[in-house]
Amino acid sequence: xxxxxxxxxxxxxxxxxxxxxxxxxxxxxxxxxxxxxxxxxxxxxxxxxxxxxxxxxxxxxxxxxxxxxxxxxxxxxxxxxxxxxxxxxxxxxxxx
Amino acid sequence: xxxxxxxxxxxxxxxxxxxxxxxxxxxxxxxxxxxxxxxxxxxxxxxxxxxxxxxxxxxxxxxxxxxxxxxxxxxxxxxxxxxxxxxxxxxxxxxxxxxxxxxxxxxxxxxxxxxxxxxxxxxxxxxxxxxxxxxxxxxxxxxxxxxxxxxxxxxxxxxxxxxxxxxxxxxxxxxxxxxxxxxxxxxxxxxxxxxxxxxxxxxxxxxxxxxxxxxxxxxxxxxxxxxxxxxxxxxxxxxxxxxxxxxxxxxxxxxxxxxxxxxxxxxxxxxxxxxxxxxxxxxxxxxxxxxxxxxxxxxxxxxxxxxxxxxxxxxxxxxxxxxxxxxxxxxxxxxxxxxxxxxxxxxxxxxxxxxxxxxxxxxxxxxxxxxxxxxxxxxxxxxxxxxxxxxxxxxxxxxxxxxxxxxxxxxxxxxxxxxxxxxxxxxxxxxxxxxxxxxxxxxxxxxxxxxxxxxxxxxxxxxxxxxxxxxxxxxxxxxxxxxxxxxxxxxxxxxxxxxxxxxxxxxxxxxxxxxxxxxxxxxxxxxxxxxxxxxxxxxxxxxxxxxxxxxxxxxxxxxxxxxxxxxxxxxxxxxxxxxxxxxxxxxxxxxxxxxxxxxxxxxxxxxxxxxxxxxxxxxxxxxxxx
Numbered sequence: 001x002x003x004x005x006x007x008x009x010x011x012x013x014x015x016x017x018x019x020x021x022x023x024x025x026x027x028x029x030x031x032x033x034x035x036x037x038x039x040x041x042x043x044x045x046x047x048x049x050x051x052x053x054x055x056x057x058x059x060x061x062x063x064x065x066x067x068x069x070x071x072x073x074x075x076x077x078x079x080x081x082x083x084x085x086x087x088x089x090x091x092x093x094x095x096x
Numbered sequence: 097x098x099x100x101x102x103x104x105x106x107x108x109x110x111x112x113x114x115x116x117x118x119x120x121x122x123x124x125x126x127x128x129x130x131x132x133x134x135x136x137x138x139x140x141x142x143x144x145x146x147x148x149x150x151x152x153x154x155x156x157x158x159x160x161x162x163x164x165x166x167x168x169x170x171x172x173x174x175x176x177x178x179x180x181x182x183x184x185x186x187x188x189x190x191x192x193x194x195x196x197x198x199x200x201x202x203x204x205x206x207x208x209x210x211x212x213x214x215x216x217x218x219x220x221x222x223x224x225x226x227x228x229x230x231x232x233x234x235x236x237x238x239x240x241x242x243x244x245x246x247x248x249x250x251x252x253x254x255x256x257x258x259x260x261x262x263x264x265x266x267x268x269x270x271x272x273x274x275x276x277x278x279x280x281x282x283x284x285x286x287x288x289x290x291x292x293x294x295x296x297x298x299x300x301x302x303x304x305x306x307x308x309x310x311x312x313x314x315x316x317x318x319x320x321x322x323x324x325x326x327x328x329x330x331x332x333x334x335x336x337x338x339x340x341x342x343x344x345x346x347x348x349x350x351x352x353x354x355x356x357x358x359x360x361x362x363x364x365x366x367x368x369x370x371x372x373x374x375x376x377x378x379x380x381x382x383x384x385x386x387x388x389x390x391x392x393x394x395x396x397x398x399x400x401x402x403x404x405x406x407x408x409x410x411x412x413x414x415x416x417x418x419x420x421x422x423x424x425x426x427x428x429x430x431x432x433x434x435x436x437x438x439x440x441x442x443x444x445x446x447x448x449x450x451x452x453x454x455x456x457x458x459x460x461x462x463x464x465x466x467x468x469x470x471x472x473x474x475x476x477x478x479x480x481x482x483x484x485x486x487x488x489x490x491x492x493x494x495x496x497x498x499x500x501x502x503x504x505x506x507x508x509x510x511x512x513x514x515x516x517x518x519x520x521x522x523x524x525x526x527x528x529x530x531x532x533x534x535x536x537x538x539x540x541x542x543x544x545x546x547x548x549x550x551x552x553x554x555x556x557x558x559x560x561x562x563x564x565x566x567x568x569x570x571x572x573x574x575x576x577x578x579x580x581x582x583x584x585x586x587x588x589x590x591x592x593x594x595x596x597x598x599x600x601x602x603x604x605x606x607x608x609x610x611x612x613x614x615x616x617x618x619x620x621x622x623x624x625x626x627x628x629x630x631x632x633x634x635x636x637x638x639x640x641x642x643x644x645x646x647x648x649x650x651x652x653x654x655x656x657x658x659x660x661x662x663x664x665x666x667x668x669x670x671x672x673x674x675x676x677x678x679x680x681x682x683x684x685x686x687x688x689x690x691x692x693x694x695x696x697x698x699x700x701x702x703x704x705x706x707x708x709x710x711x712x713x714x715x716x717x718x719x720x721x722x
Binding site for chain 2: 008010011012014061062063065067069070073090091092093094095096
């Protein structure tokens, strides 16, 4: 069964990716970590923006949310994304 | 003065008789209260009591800066203003960035204590060799923009803090404007200034701030500036300022819409930061000594005329946008300029208008009172007309100028549940149902509903690493989860204490202290000691923050406030968020408040400060008065 996952980019990430959002059509549920790796592979130019080269992890202060709830970075490879979920990638913003 | 960093002098002026004195700053004041709002809190405690009426001559207006002001440390540019608030009737303060604070320090002063009332309009000039009251009749009844122009011409290169028509007319949420666009907006400090017939304060300084260990200061500056500029937040802050928050807060369901009936505004894309930056931004602007420069200079066409101004902040976009159902960005720009020129707090102005619009929606606003005006959501002409009426206290605007709480009491009990305030201060642009820490912080803030008294930003999008460093990994993931009430009491308490330090050093909280979470107590103590030579420990600095916050609390208890005032409108505690991510959530205030009182060492029922806590904080002197 095909599943749809919407990925939304926030703030200046919209400029980095050149899009506001994209719907991924997949044939099964996917780990958040795998989805993020796919996104980076698809957009190699944003690797330096998003990934800390020392740790290989998403940079400090960047947030990833599934349906508006933040996912701890240590759970990226444990958390599955299901059909209809929205993934929001947020650069470092806040403060009001 | 034993300590460096301070100018070492206070100006005391009585406007009733024109008596002016200069006094040396007491070293123990510096050690216990640092400066800024710390000084203001202690002076206000000493100089007022329960009988003091905000507009009476015995209510002081205290203007104060801190030991880091003007040193070049990041964001050390703010000026604190403290007085008994005419809007809330309790402790009031506000602060603004810009250039005034450092200039006051260069003129040789840490603090100005203004008492009494002048019979005719005056303005105060402060220079290194001259302090003088000037006749201000020529600029009375003039807006802030014209006042600034007039005074800058008369006193070249000076910095000006002035009030507009709003302050002159004692609109209870009038601001004091620093320059054209930096507002000390909250709690009606401009109305206190207006009640004293003080139109403006003009400063020009040529002195310097002496630091104890110049080499150390230089090294710390290099280190902390590099941390600041290499931080991933930098780019966004400089490019967007607070406008970036509009889209994000809407996304997380925290963007006040239609007087907080919802946290999601469907037309947000028409008023968000992206649009402002792409279509209207001309260049970046910065306050004194700030490496970020979060202000944006914009231009837009209004009635076929080109207008140049600073961009509206997130709070203002909320106030004149989603909160009142308006998605016309240029109207928001114009209302922002109107409020700057009139000297009105945009948060409370939008708050009282949104309150009336909801009453209209519910059929609770009698049109015979409004002069036939229909308070329809998003009515742009009405918004402009009403802001003008409020500033001039004209027609129904005269009643609105009393503020949301007083207006709701006038309009009848059935309207009170739609008045979105805490302790009389309008709730700013955070729906606590979508971020529990903000719900708690609005309730506990000593100046009434406020996001900055605590600046509890760590759970907005969840800054895991900062939480881990500041509190410990055991508080994750709950503390980083904005929809969980767990550990929010601990976070809010700690943030309030750190914010009290920031307000007393008069550094900008959103320039690397509270947001982004870069510098903390350990960094600040290093900065403070290198400048002043105080040589205090980090634990002592924490105790100072706690002392200042507790003294503000004690002030409010002396005024008659109780734990019942640490409350939120029932919309937040009983009505479930209707849509967006927080759908179904309320603020679990009772539960968080109990935990918060425990964290604070206050009585869990009454919220009073326990004797042991007062002793611990060297606040024994308040015992006999509360």
